Amino acid sequence: MSYWSRIRNALRPERVEREIAGEIESHLEEERAAGGAAFGSPLRYREASRDAKVAPWLDSLRADAVFAWRQLTKRKTATLVVVLSLATGIGAVLSGFRLVDAGFLRTLPVRDPHRLHFLRYTMTNIDGASSPRDSFSYAEFRAMRAALAGEAEVMMASFADRQDITFGGHAEVEKVSRQFVSGAAFENFGLAPAAGRLLGRGDDDAGANHRVSVVTHDYAQRRFGSAAAAMGRSFRYLEAMYEIVGVIEPKFTGTSTGVVMDVFIPLLANEGATRGSGASDDRSARILVHLAPGAAPERAAGKLRAAFRREREAVVKRHPTAKAFADAYLGARLNLLPAANGISNFERDFRFPVAILTGTAILLLLLCCAGVANLLTIQAAARGREMALRISIGAGRRRLIQLVLVESLMLGAAAAVAGMLFAWWSAPLVVSGLNPPDNPVRLQLAMDGRVVLAALALAFAVTILSGLPAALRAQATAPSEALKDGAASIAPGRAGLLLTAAQVAFCVLVCFVAGLLGGSLRRLDAQDIGFAPERVLLMETAASGEAPPFETWNQLRERVTAMPGVEAAAWSGWPVQTGGANIGQIQVGARPVEIQGPYTFQAAAGWFDAMGIPMIEGRDFRPGENGPAAIVNRQFARHYFEGRSPIGQTFTAWNQRVEIVGVVGDFRMRDIRENIRPTAFFPLAGSRSGALAIRLRPGLKQAALAGPLRTLVAEAFPRLRVDDIRMQDDLVKAQTVRERLVAGLAGFFGAVALVLAGIGLYGVFAHSVARRSREFAIRMALGAGSRAVAANVLRETLIAPVLGAAAGLLAGRGVESRLRPFLFEISGLDSAVIGPVLLALAAAAAAAAIPAVLRATRIDPARALRAE
Amino acid sequence: MARTDALQGSLDLLVLKLLAKRAPLHGYALMAAIQEISEDALRVEQGSLYPALHRMEEGGWISAEWVSSDAGRRVRAYSLTRAGRKELEDAARRWSSVTSAVNRVLRMA
Known part of the structure; x- marks a missing residue:
């Protein structure tokens, strides 16, 4: 049988009709000419012939589609609202899907990604919590490589870092994402070069003097226009020149899925990685393990654990330390984890915000579905007579379900297309919003078949979710009832109430989460971090070779202070608010050294002043001071001296007795969320690197000074180099970038949810009044006041929203416990959170109810009763 | 094509x-x-x-075109396709096996 021609016939019904009618006509003529009998019932034969010629299911589908289209275009506003709200929901979910897909789901484009693993160990933190870490020392890498020789390829890859490099002079610095990798990595990954060659084992052995690098195709394209054009270029990174010897094929962008790398440098060119072998190693690289085919991960993990433990025991033996530190160091638990999807900071840092956003988006979509379902159900109810008539003249239940589902399928499809456009536009926007200014996340957001498939799946789910209640309602129409008294049969069923309640519950939940995140962000912004970062410019500077004497650092400081626009400048060992801190081995009185002892920090004369940290008592360090003196913060004084003045008191640091000469105000050292901890400051006098805090005059921009500062250091201080110049304020703000984005998006979702709930409630109210207009007319005719009527309307319609709001709040409290790590000093019970949510909902409900209530009270009994 | 009863089969055959x-x-x-x-x-x-004609037409056994009849009227005239010819052989074979089986039953019973 030719399905194709039957499908084609279904699409050109007029022609088929014409053919059949013509043929019957000609038969009749023949018959008349022969003087025969009448044809019988031509209509019936025509139907039978039609069924033979066209696929009946398709024909009915076509008819339903035409009818649905007519219905949808007749109610243009309602259709537009439905499509837009569904599109917002679908778009939001698709955006979330794209992020999750790019960040977490895709496998690395390397050979046998499922054999690729990485190492992570858990260790007790300085704040007492245990946390996972992926950074290893070069010595540990060597020990593990030896332990698994022949069973696996063990590679090392540093974290992706934003670093300054320059292809020209000192002033033309650009930031790139650079990663150190052990040479064997690319070969092992089975990658091919797009130009030149890739790093190989030879580059591993050649050592630190072998200055080559390869770049990603993306970078070559962006920076030089093509892979070939990048070949042979040289750039300066730190104090060395690197030649680009190859460009990697486009599919590989780094070992972190989705995060696009720029420059790869052989690991051994990283001095920090190879220097020494002790606890003071630069631990800034991950270890990747590509198991040989058939090798068991558990077995490999056992061997690695043993090697890791041996290496750490050797370090402790070489560098004796306080027992608490040694125990924590040796207590590290090593795990071998799969890395097929890539390992990245993105995954670590953004899993949570992306999960929140995607979760909220899904909630929003459910809310949309509930709203649309409610709307369609009401419409289906209002079409009760039509449905009854259809049943009476022989429409099957299935046919009625199909009729309603076709309509919602059309809505779903339109919404999916609009949603896809929305996601295409919004996902990159979200990614750029996730970016801290100094460390942009560049995800590869493919808009490919997976996204289209996801969109189709969503459209289908939306169709079913939003259309099925209405369809079931339509097919359950009892024709005798509906035709006898159309009005009586369309009372909103329990399903309708449930839908309204669900809609309000989703809305309250989304708004509640948005309120929590927004409130948390406001608390973070409003808190006192203890210093004034707004006008402080940081210049991180390091020396090549030997540590220069204090005099060199001081000269640079004086030259900077003399620059126009600079109010003050002073050195510290490293910048604050970068997530790191030192724990000193400090003993006060008879207390033992603790793993969670006080922070230690190095600051030179004038640093507290430049940073805007108040001096409470005593004195600042003197210029060049290098004696056994220390300044402590108030928390230190409170903790160790019960609030008595600690000036003149002493404690032991690194087995040396130091005297407290001053007390400064508390400030947040590591990040803006931590609790203030006891901190001891020691004078900075000559080191290999430091951060110059430069306080600018009000109104001066960072850019105005960055170039001159680089030129100054390059020309007048050849032994020093500038590693980075950035605003202290950016370091602070960067810590709330995620919160800002998540709170902003949640707020947007909350607003959309409110509008949707408002529209939904309006529909419910309006329908309720329309349905009961006769009853109200009778009540009013019997003397009921308009107030009683209004109360009556509200009583019936408000039950569902109130129940829904309660359910939403309960669910919100449940979600809150999961959100806890992301929240700052706020609880859902805070009136600042719950108040606005309930107020907004009440306002939306009022706006939705007022028109309906007004209409109810203005019913003219005489007219309403006559109309029936 | 689903054959609902023997009569329909015989109409097709005829x-x-x-x-x-x-x-x-x-x-x-x-x-x-x-x-x-x-x-x-x-x-x-x-x-x-x-x-039946339209079903067989959709099945590809017969084809139709509008022609003028002997009396000059426009009629839709059917003719056999190659697939139809094959179906005719099959149907005829089926028919004779069924009728001979029925005849045997009538004789023997």
Whole structure:
């Protein structure tokens, strides 16, 4: 049988009709000419012939589609609202899907990604919590490589870092994402070069003097226009020149899925990685393990654990330390984890915000579905007579379900297309919003078949979710009832109430989460971090070779202070608010050294002043001071001296007795969320690197000074180099970038949810009044006041929203416990959170109810009763 | 194609056979021919004939085109396709096996 021609016939019904009618006509003529009998019932034969010629299911589908289209275009506003709200929901979910897909789901484009693993160990933190870490020392890498020789390829890859490099002079610095990798990595990954060659084992052995690098195709394209054009270029990174010897094929962008790398440098060119072998190693690289085919991960993990433990025991033996530190160091638990999807900071840092956003988006979509379902159900109810008539003249239940589902399928499809456009536009926007200014996340957001498939799946789910209640309602129409008294049969069923309640519950939940995140962000912004970062410019500077004497650092400081626009400048060992801190081995009185002892920090004369940290008592360090003196913060004084003045008191640091000469105000050292901890400051006098805090005059921009500062250091201080110049304020703000984005998006979702709930409630109210207009007319005719009527309307319609709001709040409290790590000093019970949510909902409900209530009270009994 | 009963099968067979011998024929001519050859024993309902024709047309056994009849009227005339010819052989074989089986039962019982 030719399905194709039957499908084609279904699409050109007029022609088929014409053919059949013509043929019957000609038969009749023949018959008349022969003087025969009448044809019988031509209509019936025509139907039978039609069924033979066209696929009946398709024909009915076509008819339903035409009818649905007519219905949808007749109610243009309602259709537009439905499509837009569904599109917002679908778009939001698709955006979330794209992020999750790019960040977490895709496998690395390397050979046998499922054999690729990485190492992570858990260790007790300085704040007492245990946390996972992926950074290893070069010595540990060597020990593990030896332990698994022949069973696996063990590679090392540093974290992706934003670093300054320059292809020209000192002033033309650009930031790139650079990663150190052990040479064997690319070969092992089975990658091919797009130009030149890739790093190989030879580059591993050649050592630190072998200055080559390869770049990603993306970078070559962006920076030089093509892979070939990048070949042979040289750039300066730190104090060395690197030649680009190859460009990697486009599919590989780094070992972190989705995060696009720029420059790869052989690991051994990283001095920090190879220097020494002790606890003071630069631990800034991950270890990747590509198991040989058939090798068991558990077995490999056992061997690695043993090697890791041996290496750490050797370090402790070489560098004796306080027992608490040694125990924590040796207590590290090593795990071998799969890395097929890539390992990245993105995954670590953004899993949570992306999960929140995607979760909220899904909630929003459910809310949309509930709203649309409610709307369609009401419409289906209002079409009760039509449905009854259809049943009476022989429409099957299935046919009625199909009729309603076709309509919602059309809505779903339109919404999916609009949603896809929305996601295409919004996902990159979200990614750029996730970016801290100094460390942009560049995800590869493919808009490919997976996204289209996801969109189709969503459209289908939306169709079913939003259309099925209405369809079931339509097919359950009892024709005798509906035709006898159309009005009586369309009372909103329990399903309708449930839908309204669900809609309000989703809305309250989304708004509640948005309120929590927004409130948390406001608390973070409003808190006192203890210093004034707004006008402080940081210049991180390091020396090549030997540590220069204090005099060199001081000269640079004086030259900077003399620059126009600079109010003050002073050195510290490293910048604050970068997530790191030192724990000193400090003993006060008879207390033992603790793993969670006080922070230690190095600051030179004038640093507290430049940073805007108040001096409470005593004195600042003197210029060049290098004696056994220390300044402590108030928390230190409170903790160790019960609030008595600690000036003149002493404690032991690194087995040396130091005297407290001053007390400064508390400030947040590591990040803006931590609790203030006891901190001891020691004078900075000559080191290999430091951060110059430069306080600018009000109104001066960072850019105005960055170039001159680089030129100054390059020309007048050849032994020093500038590693980075950035605003202290950016370091602070960067810590709330995620919160800002998540709170902003949640707020947007909350607003959309409110509008949707408002529209939904309006529909419910309006329908309720329309349905009961006769009853109200009778009540009013019997003397009921308009107030009683209004109360009556509200009583019936408000039950569902109130129940829904309660359910939403309960669910919100449940979600809150999961959100806890992301929240700052706020609880859902805070009136600042719950108040606005309930107020907004009440306002939306009022706006939705007022028109309906007004209409109810203005019913003219005489007219309403006559109309029936 | 689903064959619901033997009668429908026989109608298909009759139509195919007639078309094999006398094509092209239009619907009324087919009806008249069946009636005439069977000496009024077989009478085809219009309500069965046209759906059957259209079904067979969709099945690709017969093809149709609008032509002018001898009397100058526009009629839709059917003729056999190659697939139809094959189906005719199969159907005829099926028919004779069924009728001979029925005959055997009638004789033996």
